[in-house]
Amino acid sequence: xxxxxxxxxxxxxxxxxxxxxxxxxxxxxxxxxxxxxxxxxxxxxxxxxxxxxxxxxxxxxxxxxxxxxxxxxxxxxxxxxxxxxxxxxxxxxxxxxxxxxxxxxxxxxxxxxxxxxxxxxxxxxxxxxxxxxxxxxxxxxxxxxxxxxxxxxxxxxxxxxxxxxxxxxxxxxxxxxxxxxxxxxxxxxxxxxxxxxxxxxxxxxxxxxxxxxxxxxxxxxxxxxxxxxxxxxxxxxxxxxxxxxxxxxxxxxxxxxxxxxxxxxxxxxxxxxxxxxxxxxxxxxxxxxxxxxxxxxxxxxxxxxxxxxxxxxxxxxxxxxxxxxxxxxxxxxxxxxxxxxxxxxxxxxxxxxxxxxxxxxxxxxxxxxxxxxxxxxxxxxxxxxxxxxxxxxxxxxxxxxxxxxxxxxxxxxxxxxxxxxxxxxxxxxxxxxxxxxxxxxxxxxxxxxxxxxxxxxxxxxxxxxxxxxxxxxxxxxxxxxxxxxxxxxxxx
Numbered sequence: 001x002x003x004x005x006x007x008x009x010x011x012x013x014x015x016x017x018x019x020x021x022x023x024x025x026x027x028x029x030x031x032x033x034x035x036x037x038x039x040x041x042x043x044x045x046x047x048x049x050x051x052x053x054x055x056x057x058x059x060x061x062x063x064x065x066x067x068x069x070x071x072x073x074x075x076x077x078x079x080x081x082x083x084x085x086x087x088x089x090x091x092x093x094x095x096x097x098x099x100x101x102x103x104x105x106x107x108x109x110x111x112x113x114x115x116x117x118x119x120x121x122x123x124x125x126x127x128x129x130x131x132x133x134x135x136x137x138x139x140x141x142x143x144x145x146x147x148x149x150x151x152x153x154x155x156x157x158x159x160x161x162x163x164x165x166x167x168x169x170x171x172x173x174x175x176x177x178x179x180x181x182x183x184x185x186x187x188x189x190x191x192x193x194x195x196x197x198x199x200x201x202x203x204x205x206x207x208x209x210x211x212x213x214x215x216x217x218x219x220x221x222x223x224x225x226x227x228x229x230x231x232x233x234x235x236x237x238x239x240x241x242x243x244x245x246x247x248x249x250x251x252x253x254x255x256x257x258x259x260x261x262x263x264x265x266x267x268x269x270x271x272x273x274x275x276x277x278x279x280x281x282x283x284x285x286x287x288x289x290x291x292x293x294x295x296x297x298x299x300x301x302x303x304x305x306x307x308x309x310x311x312x313x314x315x316x317x318x319x320x321x322x323x324x325x326x327x328x329x330x331x332x333x334x335x336x337x338x339x340x341x342x343x344x345x346x347x348x349x350x351x352x353x354x355x356x357x358x359x360x361x362x363x364x365x366x367x368x369x370x371x372x373x374x375x376x377x378x379x380x381x382x383x384x385x386x387x388x389x390x391x392x393x394x395x396x397x398x399x400x401x402x403x404x405x406x407x408x409x410x411x412x413x414x415x416x417x418x419x420x421x422x423x424x425x426x427x428x429x430x431x432x433x434x435x436x437x438x439x440x441x442x443x444x445x446x447x448x449x450x451x452x453x454x455x456x457x458x459x460x461x462x463x464x465x466x467x468x469x470x471x472x473x474x475x476x477x478x479x480x481x482x483x484x485x486x487x488x489x490x491x492x
Contacts, residue, residue, distance in 0.1 A: 030381070031432065033390040036316040037464065039332040041298060044291030044355070048084060049336070052092040052215040053353070053457075054268045054284030054345045058109060058193075059097050062264035063257065065286045066214035067340070068116060074260045080340040082288050083118065083210040089292050090203040091354050092215055093160065093457045096193035104244055107220045111199060112254045113189035116212045117180035123209035125188075127175035129202070131166055132189075133159035136197035146434065150405050150424040157403050157426070159200035160353070160457030165405040165424070167202060167354060167454045180211065187254050193217075200457050202354050204292075216257050217264045220246040263342070270344045280325050282350040287341030289349035294334065297360045306364040306446060309373050315468035317378070317390065320357065321461035323350050328380065328462060329387030353457040359465065361449040365441040372440050372475030375449065376466045377406060377425055378433040390464065393430030402427040402463060404456035408437050410449045418448075429460070438475050 052065040063078045070076035096109035117123045133139045139162035148155045153169050156162035178188055193199040225242040232238060249257075271283030298307045298318060310316055319328050323335045336349035365371050379401045380390040405424050412419045427433060441447050451465065470476075 029394055031392040031394050033315075033380075033392065033432070034388060035314070035390065035466075037328045037330055037387045037390065038316060038318050039330040040294070040296055040318050040320065040322070040334065040359075041302070042294055042296030044334070044336055044352075045293045046290050047292045048088045048339065049289045049292060049349070049354075050084070050088065050090040050213045050215070051285045051287060051289045051338075051349055052090075052094070054286040054342070055264055055266060056093070056268060056284050057095045057097055057266070058217045058264050059099065060265045061098075061109065061218045061257070062216070062261045064092070064094065064111075064215040064217055064264050065342075066258065067288060068212045068214055068258065069118070073258070075262050078261075078263050080287065080342075082340045083212055085207060085210045087206050089354070090201070090205065090213060092201045093198065093353065094193060094217065095198045096195055096217070098195060098219060104222060104246065107222070107246055108192045108195060110190065110192050110218050110220065110248050111201070112187055112216045112218060112249060113203075114185060114214045114216065114254055114258060115178065115180060115188050116185045116214075117182055117209070118212055119210050120182045121209060122182065123180045123207055123211055125178040125180070125208075125211060126206045127177065127203060128206060129167065129170070129172040129204040130175050131163055131171065131173060132191060132199060132201035133162050134194055134197045134199045135159050136194035138162065144403075144424065144426050146426050147436075148424045150422045153405070153422075155405075155424040158458060159198055160459070161403040161405075161424070163200045163202060164354065164454040164456035167356070168405055168407060168452060185255060185258075187251050190248065190254070192220075192248065214258055216254060216261065218249040218253060218257055220248060221250075221253065223247055267344055271347050274324055274347075282323075283344075283346035285338070285341070285349050285351075286345040287338040289336040289338050291336035291349075291352070291355065293356045293358075295358045297362070299362070306362045308366050309363050309371060309441065310467060310469045311367055312369065312371065312469050312471065315466055317464040317466040318359070320377075320463040320465060321352050321355075321455060323461055324348070325384055326382040326462045328383050328390065328464065329385055351457075351459065351461060352455050353459075355455045357451075357453050357455065359451045361451070361467075362446060363439070363441060363449060363467075364446040365443055367469065368443055370440065370442050370472055371469040372438055372472040374435045374438050374468045374470060374476060375408070375451075376433045376435055376468070377402075377427065378464050378466055379427040379429060379431050380462075380464060381430045382462065391430070392432045396431070397429040399429040399460075400426060401429045401431070401460040402456070404453060404459060406436060407452040408449065410437055410439055411447050427463070433466075435476050438477065440472050440475075
């Protein structure tokens with residue numbers, strides 16, 4: 001008998017359980033390029049540089065850098081007592097951000113450079129090259145492609161980029177020699193820095209005797225015109241007072257500041273001592289650095305006259321502007337030493353701004369097969385340990401690390417006659433870069449390549465030049481460039 005009260009069991013399908021979905025792996029942060037990294041042959045010359053780059057941002061007037069004697073001056077610590085004689089450079093790079101005066105909003109900061117003859121005979125200063133640009137009027141910052149043809153020097157972004165390009169091209173403002181009588185002090189440069197902008201300047205000089213140099217920042221002078229009395233009728237409206245007149249500092253103002261002004265402020269962050277724990281702070285340079293030029297012939301070993309290219313699909317790199325904490329495993333510090341400096345500024349001239357590099361590569365193909373050699377400029381991530389690999393960002397960085405012009409002389413494929421390209425390069429931190437030039441080198445043959453550049457202010461070292469061999473049939477093409485006439489430009 002059926003039990004009507006018995007439960008009725010209804011078969012239900014067991015739901016299918018989806019297996020857990022593995023999370024997407026995060027995109028790689030870095031690209032590792034395994035290859036040897038080599039030190040750069042050669043060394044800096046010993047030409048001294050009056051190197052005025054601290055404080056980088058100047059808000060309050062004062063002495064930027066002085067190599068005058070401290071004797072008889074109010075602020076003795078502001079004067080380093082160093083005398084130049086013969087070839088030397090003056091480099092300055094500063095940004096003006098003075099406090100905004102609501103009444104006199106257009107009051108500007110000015111940069112003055114003073115020279116002094118401490119000797120007992122007249123001294124002549126020959127100006128070999130002189131350039132100065134601001135980001136407001138001469139060289140605004142602008143977005144540029146990674147590589148751009150720069151035959152005529154018209155491609156630049158910011159005053160450092162334009163300054164380095166024009167030094168490389170041998171361009172100069174009108175120059176004249178300067179003669180200083182014994183004990184004479186003379187202002188040799190006096191230009192405004194528009195508020196919020198940077199000014200980069202370089203002077204290549206040769207003196208016939210000892211001279212001392214100072215750079216100073218001063219605000220415009222304010223001249224209040226006299227108020228002319230007027231006779232008013234009962235309902236006349238009086239004239240408003242005359243507007244103040246702004247005038248750039250005169251010789252007496254610069255000399256008074258030299259003798260009495262403090263160091264300009266605010267001061268930059270003081271450098272950290274090498275080897276100490278904590279963040280590495282390089283600081284900004286204010287002193288006399290030693291070195292303006294680095295020439296190197298790249299070869300298999302010292303004394304050789306050729307550089308063997310890498311095997312097919314292999315590469316090696318040479319460090320450019322290696323510095324403490326960024327030698328890319330080579331241990332080579334290319335940074336110019338400082339002869340004198342202020343105690344709260346950089347320990348060395350990190351960055352080697354305006355240093356001229358000339359690298360000669362006598363490439364020889366010993367691989368037994370025709371090869372295409374690709375030459376790149378790259379900006380790997382800073383590293384001090386690994387000389388067998390380079391590390392790059394997988395995703396582009398926003399931080400621009402290099403803006404400047406590279407000149408390459410190399411043999412043309414059809415005639416083997418030398419050709420020259422001048423390419424403006426923009427690279428960001430951790431960028432692998434693209435080919436600057438691709439050169440076909442038949443088996444057993446040799447080709448000469450020369451690379452010239454002036455390291456631009458505001459760039460961040462290190463970079464590398466990488467040589468990679470590949471199949472000529474599939475080699476990547478270099479950027480299409482117009483070629484310069486083969487007229488070498490000698491840098492003083």
